[in-house]
Amino acid sequence: MKTLYKFLLAPGPTPLPEEVRLEGAREITHHKHPVAKKMFRKVTDDMKWLLGTKYDSYLLASSGSGAMETAVQNLVNTGDKVIVINAGNFGGRWVKINKAYGANVIEIKKDWGDMATPAELEAVIKENPDTVAVFCQLSETSTGACSDTAGFAKIVSKTNAILVVDGVSGIGVVPLKMDEWNVDVVVGGSQKGMMLPPGMAFICMNEKAWKLVENNKQHKFYFDLKLFQKKLVDNETPWTPPIGIIYQADKAFEMMKAEGLENVWARSTKLAKGIRTAMKAMNLELFAKCPGDAVTTVKIPDGVDGKKVTSVIRDKYGITIAGGQGDFSGKIFRLGHMGYMDMYSELACLAALELTLKELGHKFEIGSGVSAFMKEMAQE
Ligand SMILES: *Cc1c(COP(=O)(O)O)cnc(C)c1O
Numbered sequence: 001m002k003t004l005y006k007f008l009l010a011p012g013p014t015p016l017p018e019e020v021r022l023e024g025a026r027e028i029t030h031h032k033h034p035v036a037k038k039m040f041r042k043v044t045d046d047m048k049w050l051l052g053t054k055y056d057s058y059l060l061a062s063s064g065s066g067a068m069e070t071a072v073q074n075l076v077n078t079g080d081k082v083i084v085i086n087a088g089n090f091g092g093r094w095v096k097i098n099k100a101y102g103a104n105v106i107e108i109k110k111d112w113g114d115m116a117t118p119a120e121l122e123a124v125i126k127e128n129p130d131t132v133a134v135f136c137q138l139s140e141t142s143t144g145a146c147s148d149t150a151g152f153a154k155i156v157s158k159t160n161a162i163l164v165v166d167g168v169s170g171i172g173v174v175p176l177k178m179d180e181w182n183v184d185v186v187v188g189g190s191q192k193g194m195m196l197p198p199g200m201a202f203i204c205m206n207e208k209a210w211k212l213v214e215n216n217k218q219h220k221f222y223f224d225l226k227l228f229q230k231k232l233v234d235n236e237t238p239w240t241p242p243i244g245i246i247y248q249a250d251k252a253f254e255m256m257k258a259e260g261l262e263n264v265w266a267r268s269t270k271l272a273k274g275i276r277t278a279m280k281a282m283n284l285e286l287f288a289k290c291p292g293d294a295v296t297t298v299k300i301p302d303g304v305d306g307k308k309v310t311s312v313i314r315d316k317y318g319i320t321i322a323g324g325q326g327d328f329s330g331k332i333f334r335l336g337h338m339g340y341m342d343m344y345s346e347l348a349c350l351a352a353l354e355l356t357l358k359e360l361g362h363k364f365e366i367g368s369g370v371s372a373f374m375k376e377m378a379q380e
Helices: 018-023 034-051 064-075 089-100 118-127 149-156 207-214 225-232 243-259 261-281 306-317 343-359 368-377
Strands: 057-060 081-086 104-109 133-137 162-166 185-189 201-205 295-299 332-336
Touching: 018 243, 034 057, 034 201, 034 243, 057 064, 057 225, 064 089, 064 162, 064 185, 064 201, 064 207, 081 089, 081 118, 089 104, 089 133, 089 162, 104 118, 118 149, 133 149, 149 162, 162 207, 201 207, 243 261, 261 295, 261 343, 261 368, 306 332, 306 343, 343 368
Parallel strands: 081 104, 081 133, 133 162, 162 185
Antiparallel strands: 057 201, 185 201, 295 332
């Protein structure tokens, strides 16, 4: 039987609400037009609400990795000692960027699926009191492992170092309270939890971090935050901003505010819990030791061709999910619960996953995942 609907359930990019898509069809306003500047200010202010901070975010025309590079380039001098929590592909990206800028990188390296604890970080910081910055992920998208960002912040805030959090896949999905937790720097991107298309990224910093920017000597141009700071006074950017996405962001914020941030987080928690229960009911094993609520990673069962899971579910059932990255390609699959997602999208995914795994020879009872998910939904 031919399926007609298509669903995007990868851990980014994520689907957009129709309201946000339509906003993208607007005429382009010149970015120095008073109306565009007003909109720029409004969205910049809404970022404060989303991140739980009084500090301004700087909106960049780039993907999330551009904001990661912006952080390193503006905060870390050549030879500075930094600590990176590296428990997956994106922790690895912090290592690579820091090395590219000549930092002296101390890695807290964990197996994929595992995550460092605040106590481990505390021990490494004690041995390295000259650490300038600590880098972590709010959600390590490659493994789906939970991350105690609040716990990391508690440790780092007692030292002279700053904490830089890559929130690309966690912002708007799992809790983040920048000021309350004493997080110094947050970077993010548009295309995961924010119900926006790819192409916009942002960085937000407190005073402790801005001091490092003042003393930074790296060569820089496009991502020079001092230029962004100067221009923001007039609600402008040094370069053309992604105007279309900014208008779409205004709509997405309107929707998130109507739902309430706590409710947005609770929605991901509930869906992720339902999916985890469904995976177990389908005789599948979760990959992350402590699974987070933004992405669920699942081991490919014995006897099933892992590469076929993602292609069959896509080509036959119209559902895009993600496979594993790096060494885990063909060994795990990943389901995103970020952004514009609800019970219906997850149910469609589960139904298609059941048919796909049946076809590929996995032994389980058809309907068991959908049924377990529904029982979880029925719990208050
Ligand atoms: C997706 C992602 C990124 C990188 O985003 P791009 O927009 O592809 O550059 C960085 N960190 C995390 C945790 C992500 O999930």
